[in-house]
Amino acid sequence: MRGTRVEIRNAALAHNARRAKQLAGGADVFAMVKANGYGHGLVNAANAMLNQVDGLGVALLEEARQLRDAGIGAPILVAEGCFDQEEMIEARALSLELVVHSPWQVAMLLENPGTDRLWLKVNTGMNRLGLRPAIALQAAEQLAAVGMKPVGVMTHFACADDEQNERTTRQHMLAQEVADALGLPLSAANSAALIRYPNTRAKRVRPGIMLYGSSPFTWKSAAEIGLQVSHRFAARLIAINDIQPGESVGYGATWTAAQAGRVGVVAVGYGDGYPRHAPSGTPAAINGEPTVLVGRVSMDMLTIDLNGIDAHVGDEVELWGDVVDVDAVAKACGTISYELFCQITSRPERIIV
Ligand SMILES: Cc1ncc(COP(=O)(O)O)c(C=O)c1O
Structure with missing residues (x-):
């Protein structure tokens, strides 16, 4: 699955x-x-x-x-x-x-x-x-x-x-x-x-x-308002690539590695409603550890920085939720959480807890 x-x-x-x-x-x-x-x-x-x-x-x-x-x-x-x-x-x-x-x-x-x-x-x-x-x-x-x-x-x-x-x-x-x-x-x-x-x-x-569970303000977080996270978006790591300095990642080669490192491929993309315009540097988390997107988001996948992170294929990546504030992702993408919540497509599984 x-x-x-x-x-x-x-x-x-x-x-x-x-x-x-x-x-x-x-x-x-x-x-x-x-x-x-x-x-x-x-x-x-x-x-x-x-x-x-x-x-x-x-x-x-x-x-x-x-x-x-x-x-x-x-x-x-x-x-x-x-x-x-x-x-x-x-x-x-x-x-x-x-x-x-x-x-x-x-x-x-x-x-x-x-x-x-x-x-x-x-x-x-x-x-x-x-x-x-x-x-x-x-x-x-x-x-x-x-x-x-x-x-x-x-x-x-x-x-x-x-x-x-x-x-x-x-x-x-x-x-x-x-x-x-x-x-x-x-x-x-x-x-x-x-x-x-x-x-x-x-x-x-x-x-x-x-x-x-999202703040209407850019200057005050949802937690400060006493709100709880009601929407968590997550996917799995499906590949890990060793990258050499000067190599780039993804469509358009928009991100190039400055040093040798590892990049993780995550099974989520704009076909799932994750914003395509999320730039390199947009926050994400793997196994609860904060990291960032590198390279362009594609239809079924996106790529994250795994340098210094102990990660394996199959591990869970949080796009937003408990570790990654949806409002921080929205800010990185130049949009608002309303749009992020609304634009998830029918493809990801919905789990109501
Ligand atoms: C007429 C009206 N009232 C209330 C709201 C709720 O606004 P918010 O989600 O910013 O609290 C909306 C949302 O756009 C609206 O259109």
Whole structure:
């Protein structure tokens, strides 16, 4: 057996959800499980955290349907709302909470009234989804006139993870103004805001990444936030090569040995979802000992430095998890852990513990 696998730790998911609930200080916690539970399995992640949280958040109706089909009766928020009338009808049947983020969605609701759990999304500076405050107030009035008074106001922060940026305070203030004008509860905070801006917790928080054992900040680790590793990616060493000074390794010969040494070939590549753009120097670990990638990642393999390490074919290499912080790998690759978790393909074995 090739042995390339993702270990998903449900006890860690439950722990991280409890940590979010602790930090929420009385606010409802809706665990974001969209995009296949950030790579932890949609239904699996939902079930692992359900007892610790007040509801679940997905992006799409299909994701909500999968949760309902799995027998999950908890409140579910659909963050992109519905795309057409058929979805609207299904959303009502499934008792979903829908976000209304755009004028075309308001028009769709007005054409076919009846949805009673609407969260009005306000654009407070992210400039992605959401109605500008004045339009949001108008929309709330129009919806209320046909019996669909929204149940809450929602916004999403653009920079809550940025140490320097104070935009979050302004975004929060604008959203709170709309919520107050409508006499409705507010939901704004993602993981970063929940941890860093307790005053934005309001009625409901929507953490995602922290539940999956990763820090939303570049300047504070997951362990410092009290989170546990829930996603461990590992593979086996399948060959060891002695390398002479001046010899290079892998496609494009991007890494050349300065001295004689040993390079290990690991059975994982971008065909498994490991990022191809991970440069030489990206952290990994073998038998618990830290090392680094050397040379380019290929489809089925990557290569690591084995100098000074006692390693044998068949030994286990950790790509991220307990020894190798996923956030350090993300940083080396110029991306975020969200992407690393989401892009693992169906090829590695999933082991849920
Ligand atoms: C609307 C919304 N709320 C909450 C979240 C959770 O954010 P995070 O994973 O940064 O905590 C997301 C994720 O992108 C989102 O799109």
